[in-house]
Amino acid sequence: MIPATLLTNALLVGAVLFCLGLVGILTRRNLIVMFLSAELMLQGVSVTLVAWSRYHGDWGGQVLVVFVLTVAACEAAVALVFVLQAFARTGRLDASAWQALREENLPRVIDHGLPADDRVVPTWPHLTPAGVLPEGDDSRSLERDHV
Amino acid sequence: MDPVAATTFPISGLLLAGSVAALAASLWLLLPKTSDTANSRRLGFLLGTAALIGFAATGRSLGCVGEDAVFLTVAGIAVISGLATIVTRSPVYSAIWFAMALAGVSGVLLVLGAQFLGVATIVVYAGAILVMFLFVLMLAQPSGMAPYDRVSNEPMLAAAAGAVLLGLLTLSIGRLSAAEPPSCCRMPSRAQGMAAAAPAEGAASEDDGSIAPATAGVESVDADEVAHLGAELFGRHLFAVEVAGVLLLVALVGSIAVVSRGEATETDHRRESR
Numbered sequence: 572m573i574p575a576t577l578l579t580n581a582l583l584v585g586a587v588l589f590c591l592g593l594v595g596i597l598t599r600r601n602l603i604v605m606f607l608s609a610e611l612m613l614q615g616v617s618v619t620l621v622a623w624s625r626y627h628g629d630w631g632g633q634v635l636v637v638f639v640l641t642v643a644a645c646e647a648a649v650a651l652v653f654v655l656q657a658f659a660r661t662g663r664l665d666a667s668a669w670q671a672l673r674e675e676n677l678p679r680v681i682d683h684g685l686p687a688d689d690r691v692v693p694t695w696p697h698l699t700p701a702g703v704l705p706e707g708d709d710s711r712s713l714e715r716d717h718v
Numbered sequence: 719m720d721p722v723a724a725t726t727f728p729i730s731g732l733l734l735a736g737s738v739a740a741l742a743a744s745l746w747l748l749l750p751k752t753s754d755t756a757n758s759r760r761l762g763f764l765l766g767t768a769a770l771i772g773f774a775a776t777g778r779s780l781g782c783v784g785e786d787a788v789f790l791t792v793a794g795i796a797v798i799s800g801l802a803t804i805v806t807r808s809p810v811y812s813a814i815w816f817a818m819a820l821a822g823v824s825g826v827l828l829v830l831g832a833q834f835l836g837v838a839t840i841v842v843y844a845g846a847i848l849v850m851f852l853f854v855l856m857l858a859q860p861s862g863m864a865p866y867d868r869v870s871n872e873p874m875l876a877a878a879a880g881a882v883l884l885g886l887l888t889l890s891i892g893r894l895s896a897a898e899p900p901s902c903c904r905m906p907s908r909a910q911g912m913a914a915a916a917p918a919e920g921a922a923s924e925d926d927g928s929i930a931p932a933t934a935g936v937e938s939v940d941a942d943e944v945a946h947l948g949a950e951l952f953g954r955h956l957f958a959v960e961v962a963g964v965l966l967l968v969a970l971v972g973s974i975a976v977v978s979r980g981e982a983t984e985t986d987h988r989r990e991s992r
């Protein structure tokens with residue numbers, strides 16, 4: 572049994588996680604990040620269920636969270652297979668690549684004025700070469716590439 | 719006691735509205751947009767911190783376990799990592815932040831006293847599901863940062879919707895704690911104090927505050943938690959466990975079937991093109 576104050580604080584944490592996941596799944600366009608946001612929503616629900624379960628001294632909530640874990644594992648397996656298939660067809664992990672499936676009254680998503688790719692290109696250290704270059708057998712190394 | 723009831727009862731409406739507005743603005747500033755600059759992101763971080771502090775203050779006025787430092791730490795880790803999960807541009811970093819959020823959630827579950835679920839979250843989510851996500855990212859991520867990671871759909875509307883929903887949930891949680899009798903964390907220690915017939919309650923209240931969380935923590939730990947959960951799972955919910963096992967099997971077979979069928983059609987296409 573937990574005190575009511577810990578219950579309300581845990582409910583608050585669950586609500587925050589749920590809302591963050593909701594915002595993520597509404598806004599992000601990367602399919603993987605959308606699934607991560609869905610998992611974040613599941614985490615919020617799990618925290619809420621466990622908090623109520625501990626508050627009432629009832630095991631039903633925790634049993635439900637065990638099943639949430641199970642279904643999340645199944646969902647991730649099946650969903651990632653579909654994501655891979657979608658990537659094989661379009662070459663992108665973009666949800667808007669499938670906008671031909673949208674409702675008729677919705678506008679097309681058109682990307683214009685994309686922000687620049689502001690990643691910092693990493694500079695790798697240059698190592699001084701040491702030792703003898705091994706004798707390479709080109710035919711064997713080519714074979715190995717295909718294994 | 720009167721001060722306890724006064725801190726438990728009302729939510730400051732102004733504080734809540736300010737936190738909601740700050741959260742919406744910070745989410746909008748932090749989400750990937752076309753008009754992003756480093757300064758707007760910095761402002762978003764600042765506003766997000768302010769919103770989190772505001773919500774933490776709301777939580778403190780909801781309950782009085784604000785002094786539980788362990789809970790505050792793990793909850794802060796979970797919430798900040800969750801925020802970073804949805805605003806990070808690189809999906810790989812997003813997945814790693816999600817692992818951090820899982821660690822925080824697992825800590826929250828441990829503080830709540832659900833030991834099995836706290837460990838299972840780490841093992842199943844961070845160990846299996848997240849690694850699967852990372853594998854798919856390795857297989858499918860194009861080189862460099864993709865353009866669709868640098869923009870997002872309707873960031874302003876979605877941030878406002880999420881923040882307003884969070885405000886409404888906080889209001890309902892506050893109403894819940896107001897409806898219930900304020901059984902505060904200081905209650906057990908105060909009961910002990912009364913049993914010991916402490917003469918000066920006002921002077922002892924400082925000590926009560928420091929003792930109370932420890933007492934509550936000891937009470938909330940159930941030594942046979944895993945055994946009880948197992949008995950419940952395999953007693954009352956045995957049929958559901960069997961159904962969950964079948965579901966796992968069907969998901970496994972189904973995903974393999976979809977993958978192999980996709981490969982078969984690809985080879986068919988190749989044969990046709992040859």
